Amino acid sequence: MPPRGGYCLLLLVALCVFVSGHSKFPTLDHIKPRASDKAQSRAVVELLRRLLGNRSTEFMVSVNRSLSNDSLDVCELRSTKNNKVVATGSSGVAVASGIYNYLKYFCNCHVSWSGDQLDVPSPLPKLTGVLRINTPHRFRYYQNVCTFSYSSVWWDWPRWEREIDWMALNGINLPLAFTGQEALWQEVYRALGLNESEIEEFFSGPAFLAWNRMANMFKFGGPLPQSWHVNQLLLQVKILERMRSFGMVPVLPAFSGNIPKGILRLYPEANVTRLGPWAHFNCSFSCAYILDPRDKLFLHIGSLYLSQVVKQFGTDHIYNTDTFNEMTPPSSDPTYLSAISRSVFASMTAVDPQAIWLMQGWLFFSESAFWKPPQIQALLHGVPLGRMIVLDLFAETEPIFSFTESFYGQPFIWCMLHNFGGNSGFFGTVESINSGPFKALQFPNSTMVGIGMTPEGIEQNPVMYELMSELAWRKEPVNLAKWASLYAARRYGRMQDNLTAAWRLLFSSVYNCTVPHYVNHNHSPLVRRPSFHMNTGLWYDPKDLCKAWKLIMDAAPSLMSKETFRYDLVDVTRQVLQVLTTSFYQDIADAFHNQKLPELLIAGGVLVYDLLPELDRLLSSDRNFLLGTWLERARSLALDEKEAQLYDMNARNQLTLWGPTGEILDYASKEWGGLMEDYYTQRWGLFVQTLVECLDSGRPFKQDTFNQAVFQVEKGFIYNGRKYPTKPKGDTYEIAYRIFLKYYPQALKRL
Structure with a gap:
């Protein structure tokens, strides 16, 4: 030993x-x-x-x-x-x-x-x-408003219990606690006089509640069954009790001004603005109604709701609400913006005089054309200094504190966002997170009061979250090469030269994105709708990934009893095949443009009939990469088959079309067994088949025509009714080794 x-x-x-x-x-x-x-x-x-x-x-x-x-x-x-x-x-x-x-x-x-x-x-x-x-950090914050839809939407209590344990072990003391809030809103809306159909028309389905709460969308994926409200309310009570038992301070929801259309029937004189469409949705499901915070009705509804929150959930005095999330305010007048934040805060202090407003700073990045220094300062200074905490949500890549004089005096938390949509795929910015929080503390007149992790989705790239949470207890940056070596030793239970070398390679390449302003959506052609305009760029040298793959593969025989190792073997092999997919895609595109049918058949045939099916078999061999688990968790929350079908549709749609007709297509892509076979592989098969037919007939390829055809494949997956395995199948080592023998030589040649 x-x-x-x-x-x-x-x-x-x-x-x-x-x-x-x-x-x-x-x-x-x-x-x-x-x-x-x-x-x-x-x-x-x-x-x-x-x-x-x-x-x-x-x-x-x-x-x-x-x-x-x-x-x-x-x-x-x-x-x-x-x-x-x-x-x-x-x-x-x-x-x-x-x-x-x-x-x-x-x-x-x-x-x-x-x-x-x-x-x-x-x-x-x-x-x-x-x-x-x-620790030098008063607060260690965790979660993003989107995490509740992309990751924890279908969780039961045992899974929540496990997560809260993980939070405690990793030093989290300021977690977001957003579960169950629709049950309270339902009571408030009833008290205001809305009828059941008006309430049903407002709430989105479970998988889309994050954006319903932020006034981006409504109705789609609904209506929410009554059993959902009851289940989530009971879950939230348990979540809060457990979080507080560790000494955590849960962050509870407050009112942002987002209202059902039915409020206009009850209060026709209210100062309400209807927003424009969001993210390619039309006004059937977006164009939300926003109540002006300066209207006295805002104080009434906000106080009514927060009173319910405090009554049902107790309070630790920190509340989150986000105004203007991915939406442009109707006026850039600083006086208006200060009045807005002053009024939002007043609706909190009317119920809890000790209220602190925790606000995501995402709007200053996502709508940066609008939010210039005078506008940012006006919004922040509508709240007394020290009564608002701003999450610098994407600080590892787009820090806001540095050009706002440390949020103009309001306390802030330096956050690593890292992941969008819960996508699969290796990614990290280790140099940035290793230095960023320390630089922020040393910033002139720094108002930094904490460090945070704000991924849109979790259960991916665990190494990044272990490093980030550990940095909260450090006085200076770590030696990344040494840290990676020790990480490998404890993740697998032993020091081994191959694994040390592999993790050092990964840390210096795929986990160290230094491209300015890089946003980590998984752009790989593997998980995107096929076209001739796909993103094939990488922020790292894939040769380093291949070297790490070989080192991990060589170490595999003696470590297959360790679940952590099996997971990493699947994950690194998946990453290599993802990169190889891009290479085969480029061959397919070249063959088509050069009108070389044999080359097209070879590249397309290897991709569709061998590489992608092998990837599906590999993913299906590990419990952490199963589509069936996601769908089974969704269906298990239903009381009857009608509810089960609603939840199943929500779960499948979020991963794929993300909207009725692909409004945010593939944003929440996952590389999972079952999904690889019945969704991604089918799309690539249709693409290759279409190109072959075009060459055979002499017709040009028309993307619009293909999009219409492939949409039927995508929609067909959502409603195929197939039950996917919830238990792994096959021997991970045998599958991974077979893939290695076939594709490692290809990787050396191609990458």
Whole structure:
């Protein structure tokens, strides 16, 4: 066995962060854990029992909030004579995070969405003296309003429980808690006098609620069954109870002005603006109605709703709402914009005088042509300084703080967005996230109060989230090559030269995008509707990916018992085949334009009849890459077949057409077993077939005609009624090795 703890002692200095000074914002001093120290201690004990089973009794935990005198979390760990570890921290999250640091760097263990590696040595490795771990960041934020649709929409309580455990272990103390809010809105709308059909016409289906909440769309995928409201409300109560038990501060929803059309029947004089279409949707499902925050009805509805939120969910005094998300305000007058934010905030303080408004700063990036410094400052200064926290949502690529004088004095959280739509595909900006938060802290008159992770979708690229969450407890950037080596060791439970080299290669290439302004949608032709205008660019040298693939493949025989390794073997092979698809696509395009039918048949035949089917078989061999799981989770929430069909349609549509006719086509693409066979492969098959027919007949290829034909394939998948496997099938190693033997030589030649 390799040494488990020897190399870890070098990390002690790096992990011990020395912090000075008190919060710059006394307005945030009341934001504290609600649970008692004893309750938080109990929550960590229960987490360890779920994670480690009987071994959990070797940890003695206690929460003592007086350990920190400046609201900055700290944890102290020491060993006892009888081989136990005592962990004392300022909150449940601090203790859980401290223990996870010990498990990582002394026990060589790892916890992730794609499996755990928990081969804990016995006895527990000894600590010399006291290991003190603390953070310079008051808040460690997690989630994006879109995550609730792209990832957690179909989750049951066991899956939520697992995620909240992951949050605690990774130091999250400010999570978004948006589940179940439609149930409360339903009560508010009824109290206002709306009838059931007006309410039904407003809510979108479950898979699209994030954008319904942000006033981007309504109705599509609905109506929401009553059972949905009941289920989600009960789930939210459990979620909040568990989050608070760790000492987390859940962020609850507030009113943004988005209203059902029926409000106009009840209040015809209300100052309501109808927005224009959003994201290629027509006004059947978009063009939302927005109530002007300066209208007295806004205060009435906002107060009514927040009163319900506080009554049903309690409060920790932080609320999120986003005005003008991906929408242009009707006026750029700074006086108007200040009045808007002042009125939104007033609807919060009318119910909770201690309210803090947490706002996503996405609008300043997505509508940058509108939001110039005077407009940004006006919106931010409509709220007293220190009573709003801004999420610098995409700071690793498009930081806003740096050109707004640190949000003109409002506190902000530096966030890594990383992923759009929950897409599959390797991606990272390791150099940026390794330096960005530290630069932001040193920025002149910095108002940074936290660090955050705001992916639109999760359960992908676990390495990026482990690194980002760990950086919240560091005083300086890490050595990325060393960090990647240690990550490989704990993810697989052993040090191995091949795997160390592989992860160092990945970290210096595919995980280190340095292209300015790069937005990580998976642009690969593999998951896009075929055309002759596809994005074939890469931000890295694919040769590095191929080298890493070979190194991981060579290490495979002795590691296939580790779920974490099997996942990574599938994932790296999937990434290589994704890049090879682009190469075959280029061959197909060249053959067609040069009117070479034999070459077209060869390239198209390999892609459609071998590469893509092999990829489907590979993905279907691992439980983490199954379409069936996503669909089964959706159907399991239904009370009857009618509801099951509605949820099934929602689940399939979001992954594919994203709208009735492909309004946001393939935005939320996933490379999953079943989806690869019945959706992506079918599209490519039709494309190649169409090109062959064009060459045979001498007809030109017409994209519009093809789009009409392929739309029938796409829509057909949504309604095919097929039940997809929820359990993996086939031997991952055998499939991956067969693919390697066939395609590694191709990769060396082509890439």
